Amino acid sequence: MAKIIVVTSGKGGVGKTTTAASFATGLAMRGNKTIVIDFDVGLRNLDLIMGCERRVVFDFINVIQGEANLKQAMIRDKRVENLYILAASQTRDKDALALEGVERTLNKLAEDFDYIVCDSPAGIETGAIMAMYFADEALVVTNPEVSSVRDSDRVLGMLSSKTKRAKEGADPVKEHLVVTRYAANRVGKGEMLSLSDINDILGIPLLGVIPESETVLNASNSGMPVALENNADAGHAYLDMVARFLGENRPMRFTEAKKGFLDRLMGR
Amino acid sequence: MADTSTAAGAGVVFKGRMMTLTVLEIRDTDIERIAEQIARQLERTPDFFARMPVLLSLPSELPELARVRDAARDAGLLVVGVLDPSDAAAKAAARAGLGVLNSPARAAAERDTTATDAPEPARAGEPEAAPAPSSEREAGSRTPTRLVTRPVRSGQQIYARGGDLVVATSVSEGAEVLADGHIHIYGALRGRALAGATGDTDARIFCRRFEPDLVAIAGCYKVADAIDEGVRSRAVQVSLDDDNLTIELQE
Numbered sequence: 001m002a003k004i005i006v007v008t009s010g011k012g013g014v015g016k017t018t019t020a021a022s023f024a025t026g027l028a029m030r031g032n033k034t035i036v037i038d039f040d041v042g043l044r045n046l047d048l049i050m051g052c053e054r055r056v057v058f059d060f061i062n063v064i065q066g067e068a069n070l071k072q073a074m075i076r077d078k079r080v081e082n083l084y085i086l087a088a089s090q091t092r093d094k095d096a097l098a099l100e101g102v103e104r105t106l107n108k109l110a111e112d113f114d115y116i117v118c119d120s121p122a123g124i125e126t127g128a129i130m131a132m133y134f135a136d137e138a139l140v141v142t143n144p145e146v147s148s149v150r151d152s153d154r155v156l157g158m159l160s161s162k163t164k165r166a167k168e169g170a171d172p173v174k175e176h177l178v179v180t181r182y183a184a185n186r187v188g189k190g191e192m193l194s195l196s197d198i199n200d201i202l203g204i205p206l207l208g209v210i211p212e213s214e215t216v217l218n219a220s221n222s223g224m225p226v227a228l229e230n231n232a233d234a235g236h237a238y239l240d241m242v243a244r245f246l247g248e249n250r251p252m253r254f255t256e257a258k259k260g261f262l263d264r265l266m267g268r
Numbered sequence: 269m270a271d272t273s274t275a276a277g278a279g280v281v282f283k284g285r286m287m288t289l290t291v292l293e294i295r296d297t298d299i300e301r302i303a304e305q306i307a308r309q310l311e312r313t314p315d316f317f318a319r320m321p322v323l324l325s326l327p328s329e330l331p332e333l334a335r336v337r338d339a340a341r342d343a344g345l346l347v348v349g350v351l352d353p354s355d356a357a358a359k360a361a362a363r364a365g366l367g368v369l370n371s372p373a374r375a376a377a378e379r380d381t382t383a384t385d386a387p388e389p390a391r392a393g394e395p396e397a398a399p400a401p402s403s404e405r406e407a408g409s410r411t412p413t414r415l416v417t418r419p420v421r422s423g424q425q426i427y428a429r430g431g432d433l434v435v436a437t438s439v440s441e442g443a444e445v446l447a448d449g450h451i452h453i454y455g456a457l458r459g460r461a462l463a464g465a466t467g468d469t470d471a472r473i474f475c476r477r478f479e480p481d482l483v484a485i486a487g488c489y490k491v492a493d494a495i496d497e498g499v500r501s502r503a504v505q506v507s508l509d510d511d512n513l514t515i516e517l518q519e
Contacts, residue, residue, distance in 0.1 A: 153442070156421050201458070
């Protein structure tokens with residue numbers, strides 16, 4: 001039986017899709033059969049980040065509405081074995097996501113996969129609720145700034161009240177915090193919230209810290225999940241995160257400001 | 269009301285429910301005339317009223333309750349109690365084996381009105397008036413304190429109706445906690461806390477770390493901007509003193 005993981009945040013532009021793509025890639029690189037599903041119907045992006053936008057024939061909505069079967073809609077990643085993508089529809093809107101259709105599709109996928117990663121749209125409306133409804137675990141993606149943290153708090157409230165697990169009184173959805181676009185030197189200057197500030201407000205276990213990095217933008221533009229970038233801090237941070245998710249003990253990296261040449265010289 | 273009292277290991281659970289009940293207003297004392305009018309009224313829509321539970325609203329001059337009950341039963345109605353009765357009517361209701369229900373406004377005005385056993389307490393209309401065993405009443409009738417152990421997240425609202433609220437963790441910015449009684453927060457208060465929501469001016473707010481958006485007691489409020497910086501992030505007690513919201517440090 002597959003584990004269903006939702007990548008969510010409330011706020012837009014914090015790195016949900018980037019995180020979903022790299023997380024799924026990391027899981028697959030470690031031999032887990034993984035599929036990543038774009039729930040952002042109408043604003044599909046995951047296919048671009050995964051670099052498979054030219055191979056989308058059928059999408060998630062086609063499957064839900066019975067216009068195509070899963071085999072036709074699943075896109076196999078060319079770089080990583082065991083990794084599949086299910087794109088969102090760009091021409092429909094989020095009302096096309098019906099709960100029973102989503103459930104049917106996820107159940108079908110669960111027979112075959114180890115992990116199902118659901119990339120949630122921003123907001124707290126239908127699309128976001130559909131993405132989180134069947135989740136077993138959640139990656140809550142937050143940037144170190146107040147509005148993002150508040151929106152994540154709102155989403156955490158929804159995870160504990162609007163999901164299937166909450167409604168059926170089962171064990172709650174397991175929550176993980178992922179802090180993206182973290183710039184340790186700016187935290188030091190007081191321009192960004194620190195990890196302890198964020199933890200103070202959200203109070204859920206930290207799974208990973210992804211440093212602010214130009215590589216992320218470049219990788220996204222070239223359709224390459226950051227996790228596949230061998231010499232990028234952000235890529236390493238994502239692979240660490242996947243390892244922690246799978247139960248390995250890896251110390252947090254990239255949380256301290258890099259010392260500049262002058263700092264070292266002056267013993268700071 | 270959401271609270272549930274479960275006797276340990278028992279096969280019985282008492283639950284409060286909000287329901288709408290039909291009130292049969294009696295304006296006459298002549299049983300014959302009452303019976304005839306009920307029957308005529310129900311003849312028109314017999315299915316709609318079949319075995320429907322009703323409350324009686326009585327005139328000051330009482331008809332004989334047992335006979336009214338029987339007349340209603342013959343017409344297919346099930347009288348479960350009387351609404352807002354006078355003392356005499358309450359006694360008559362007890363004799364006729366009927367329950368007593370008080371509407372919330374009246375219940376508040378007369379807290380110690382004695383209740384009798386209603387035949388179907390679980391279906392009683394207003395929870396405030398749900399008949400309680402008299403022994404419990406004497407021990408101070410109040411709703412159990414509501415305990416919240418998970419963080420109260422932004423956008424959530426928690427209301428402890430009729431009692432106190434204890435939050436074991438934090439209340440996030442953009443969340444709201446309300447209680448008719450006191451509010452205790454053992455983590456940080458970053459959202460809104462409103463104690464004495466139905467007007468109890470003695471209600472207080474206690475919190476271990478005070479960073480609220482707003483605090484209020486019995487409708488008297490202070491927003492974050494109006495709160496002295498000296499109490500920020502400290503352990504405090506908020507009380508109401510002659511329409512003045514007082515925030516004291518608790519060290």
